[in-house]
Amino acid sequence: MKARTKFLIGGVLVLGTSGYLMASSIKETGTYYLTPTELSAKVAADPSFYETGVKVGARVVPGSIVRDAGGRSMTFAVTDGAKTYQVSYRGIAPDTFTDGVDVVVEGRLAHDGTFRATTVLAKCASRYEDAPKKYQSTPGYRSASTPQART
C-alpha cells in the first residue's frame, strides 16, 4: 500500500473520530435556546418540555429582582415583551446582572410555571452600546446614545 493511501486512511480515521465526537456531544449536550414566547409554545405543544433543560434569552423586568440578603439566591421575572416567566436562581449572580439587562438563563421550567435557573448569564448591551432596534421597544431599555446629565 502506498504511503499516501495509508495517510488518507489515517486522515479519514482522525476526521471520522472528531466528526463522531462532535455529533454525539451535540446530541448529549445541545440545549434549546428559546425566547419566553417560544418556550410557552413548546410547552403547550409538548408537555415533556417541562423539566427539560433549556436556555431562555430574555430581558429582566425592571423592579422584579428580589435578592435574599446574602446575595446568594434571588427571584426575578424575564420577558420578551409578549410572555413573562418568573425565575428563581440559587447562586452568585454576575456583576452585570441588574434591572433591564438581557440575560440568558439556563435551567428547567417547573410544572408550576416558574423557571428554575442553574446558570444566569447577563450581558450589558444597553449599557455599553446601542442595542439593536428590536430591543429598543422592550421594557427597561435605556439608550446609551443619550447619556443623561445626572445631578
Place this chain on the structure above:
Amino acid sequence: MILIGELSLWVALLMAAWATTAGFAGAFTRRSELTVSAERALYATCGFVVLASIGLWTALLTSDFSFKFVASFTSANLPSVYKFTSFWAGQAGSLLFWALILSIYSAIAVYTGRKSNRELMPFVIPTLSAIALFFILTLCFGANPYERLSFIPADGRGMNPQLQNPGMAFHPPNLYLGYIATAIPFAFAVGALITRRLDNEWLTSVRRWALVSWFFNTVGIVLGMWWAYVELGWGGYWAWDPVENASFLPWLVNTAFLHSIMVQEKRGMLRKWNVTLVVSAFLLSILGTFITRSGVISSVHAFAQSPVGYWFLGFLVLSIAVTAYLVATRLKDLEAKAELESMVSREASFLFNNLLLVGIAFSVLWGTLFPILSEAVTRNKITVGPPFFNQVNIPLGLGLLALTGIGPLIAWRRASAANLKRQFTGPVVIGLVTGMLVLGLGMRSVHAVIAYTLAGFVLATIVQEFQKGVSARHRMYQESLPVAFVRLVARNRRRYGGYIVHVGVVVLFAAFAGLAFKKEFDVTLKGGQAYEAVDPYGNHWRFVSQGVSRYEELNRFTTAVLLEAWRNGKHVGVIKSEKRQYWDSNRNFTFEPSTEVGIMSGLRQDVYVVLAGATGEDTAEMRITFNPLVWWVWYGGMIMAIGGLIVMWPQAERRKVQAGYAARLEPAVTAGK
C-alpha cells in the same frame, strides 16, 4: 488637535481609496508609476490614521464630553490610564484602533518588503489598502468615533468597572495585534495567487508575519484568560464563549500553518494547503469580528451589538468569493512537488498535527455557529456549551500533545527502526513512569492521567534534544555547558525556540488537567467564625473571618471581608475579597456593584474567594474555591511567548537568504525603487 484628527479620518479615507484604485490599476496594467503612487498613498493613509487616533486620544484624555464616544465610556474622575485605554472600550474606538494597527503593519510590510518581493508588491499594496479602505469606510459611515452629541453632558457615563483592570490595558491590544497581523500574509497570498508566483519565496515574508500574529494572539489569549480569572469571579479562565472561540480560531490555523510551512520548505508538499491556511486565518479573524460585533450569536461579551457587524459580513463574503476564485483557478500552479513516502516520517506526523489543529478549529467553529446553523435547518435554535467543546477537544488535544513529542524527533521522508528506537526509548519510559506515578498518588481521572503521561513523554523528548545539542557543542568546541546552551539556541533559533514553545504547551496541558480536581464551597461566616475544608491535595484548611469592613476609596465605595487562612494548622496568610460600588464625580452610583476576587496564589493551587454579599453588621457570604495549578497556565503562556520571541528574533543568515532571493528575481515590474 481633535479637529485635525476628525478631518484626518476623511483624508485617510480618500488616501486609502486612491491607494486601492491606483494600486490595482497599476498592477494589472503593469504601469509602475501608478504602483509608486499607490505605495505613497498607503504610507499617507497610515500617517492620517495615526493623526485621527491621536485626535481621539486627545478628546478622551481632556474629557471632551461633546463627543458621544467620550461621554459613553469615560467620566471626569476616571484615572488617566483608563481614559487612555477607553480608546478600545467601545466599538467606534476599537475599529479606529484596528485601522491604526492595520495601516502601521501595512506600511512596515510594504516598506521592508519592497526590495525582496518586487513581483508581488504591486498586488500586495492595493490588497492591504482595500482592507484599510473597508475599515475606514466603516468608521466614517458605520461607527464614527467623532460623532457629536446634541448637548454637552456634565459628566460621562464612566467606564464599566470590569474594564478598570490592568489586564484590559494589554489584552485587547495584543489580541488586535494578533488578529490584524493575519492581513499581511493574506495580502501576500493574494499577490502570489494573482501573479502565480507560488514557489517558496513568498512564504519567507509570510512566515515572519504569521509568527507575529501567532505571538500576539498567544499573549492576548493568555492575558484574556488572566483577566477573566481575576476579574469576573466565576473561578475559571475559559468558558468556550463565542468571543473567546473567535480569538482561538485564528490561533489554531496559524499554529497549523507554522508547522505545515516546514513541510513545504523541506519537501515542496502541501502547497494548496498552506495557501488555504493563510487565507483562512485572515477570514477567521474577520469572522471573529463579525461574531463579536453583530450579536448574531449570544455571548456574555456581546457588548457591542450593532449593524456594523453586517458590514463585516459583507466584507467576509466578498473576501471569501475572491480568494475561492483565485485558489480554484490556480490549482495547477499549486501541485505538490513530492509525494509522501512513509507514514512513519516527519511529514506524516506534521500532516496529522495539521489535521488535528484544523479538526479542533472546525469543531470550535461548528459549536460556535451551531445555534445559527440549527435554526436555519430545523427552525429550533440549539446551543452547545462547554461540555460539547470539552468532550470533542480533550481527545483531539491529547492527540496533538502526543504529536508534539513525536514530530520534532522523527526523521524526514522515512524513519528507520533504529531512528525510532534511538529517539523514543527514553521518553516513552519516562512518560510511562510519570503516568504510574500520578496513578500511584491516587489520581483517578482518565484524561488527567493520560495528559500527565504524555506531558512526561513530550518533556523528556525536548530535554533529550537540548541535551544532545549542548553536549555536541561541548565536545566539538570545548564550550562550557551554559555557553553551549545559549549558543545552541542562538544559532538555531527556529528549532530551539520552537522546542521552548512546546515546553509551554506541555505546561499548559498539565495545568488544564489540574482543573479536573477543582473544589468549591459556599460559606457564610460572621466575624470571628471559622470554616474548615479539605483541598484537592488532602490538606486541611481553616478560614477565620475577621469581619466585614466598609470604606470609601478613589472613585468607589468598598465592602471588604478579610479571611485568615491556616493550612494544616500553619498560618499562611490573609485573603481580602471586595465588592465595589463605583460612582461618578457627583457621587452618583454608576454600574452595578462589582466583585474584586481575593486570590491566594501558590504553585500547587490558588485559593479563590468571591464575596457574594454582606448581610447585617458582620456576616459575609462567600464562595471559596481551590483551583489547582492555575499559576501554571500563566507560566505556560509566558514560556510560549518567550519561545515565540526567540523564533521571531531576526537572524543574520536569513537576511542573506532573502537578499539571495531578491537578486535572482528579474527586475520586471518593480515597486519603483
